Amino acid sequence: MKGISFGQYYPSDSMLHRMDPRAKVVLAVLYIVCTFLCNNVLAFAALLLSALLLVCMSRIPLRLILRSIRPLLLIIALTSFINVFMTKGEQLLTPADWRIQIYAEGVWNAVFMVLRIMVLIIGTGIFLTYTTTPLALTDALELLLSPLKKIHVPVHDFAMMMSIALRFIPTLSEETEKIMNAQKARGANFTTGGLLQRAKALIPILIPLFVSAIGRAFELASAMECRCYHGDEGRTRMRVLKFQASDALAIVLVTLFGVGLFFLNRLGIGYTRIS
Numbered sequence: 001m002k003g004i005s006f007g008q009y010y011p012s013d014s015m016l017h018r019m020d021p022r023a024k025v026v027l028a029v030l031y032i033v034c035t036f037l038c039n040n041v042l043a044f045a046a047l048l049l050s051a052l053l054l055v056c057m058s059r060i061p062l063r064l065i066l067r068s069i070r071p072l073l074l075i076i077a078l079t080s081f082i083n084v085f086m087t088k089g090e091q092l093l094t095p096a097d098w099r100i101q102i103y104a105e106g107v108w109n110a111v112f113m114v115l116r117i118m119v120l121i122i123g124t125g126i127f128l129t130y131t132t133t134p135l136a137l138t139d140a141l142e143l144l145l146s147p148l149k150k151i152h153v154p155v156h157d158f159a160m161m162m163s164i165a166l167r168f169i170p171t172l173s174e175e176t177e178k179i180m181n182a183q184k185a186r187g188a189n190f191t192t193g194g195l196l197q198r199a200k201a202l203i204p205i206l207i208p209l210f211v212s213a214i215g216r217a218f219e220l221a222s223a224m225e226c227r228c229y230h231g232d233e234g235r236t237r238m239r240v241l242k243f244q245a246s247d248a249l250a251i252v253l254v255t256l257f258g259v260g261l262f263f264l265n266r267l268g269i270g271y272t273r274i275s
Helices: 021-038 041-058 062-067 070-086 104-130 134-144 146-151 155-185 195-201 203-224 245-267
Strands: none
Touching: 021 041, 021 104, 021 134, 021 146, 021 245, 041 104, 062 104, 070 104, 104 146, 134 146, 134 155, 155 203, 195 245
């Protein structure tokens, strides 16, 4: 759980850190769209290069970003397995008389799926959490969704809940590790036995974790009440967000990048993913 990137802010003095958080939210959405526009080898190569460029621009260690992918290795392996063995095509890699048949199209689709998941994690992590503090992200979401206030949508409450959730993910991760170490010191075993036994072994972890989380929630609510927190009404900000020309330029560049990926798909260079 230490590898989870959501809620973890990496302090640095990069260009991405200095950008307006509203622009970074828009850039994250555009970048997610770009990942789903890729269909062939050339487009995925350009997408991978863009992810590496984001890592260099953010000045965040690559090992720290790759560590955030570790909790999803099981999902990545499962999706790769499904694509390799379930995708049919024209180029058969195994002998025709084999019961299990693997096609080149399935292997390519598995590679593309792995690249898409990795780029999604890297892009969203850099734009949203690694380079943006939870407070700045909350303000950005609230301002971007502020038109919904006209139809009486509690935008501020939603943004505050998201900020608290992002803030407490690392805290709950540390709390889980402490509880697991304490249970191991008492002789608990979480690595042996069948699936049912391992599930039962998690009960001594989940119960203290829920009790601790509920206790933290009550403490946070009491602290907010003691500080006379009443929501959005009459609330001011210590830091006023300013949208600059460089933020608009970044949005334009990512949009042009998406258009470029669309035309790279039309070129048909290299293997094209089966839809």
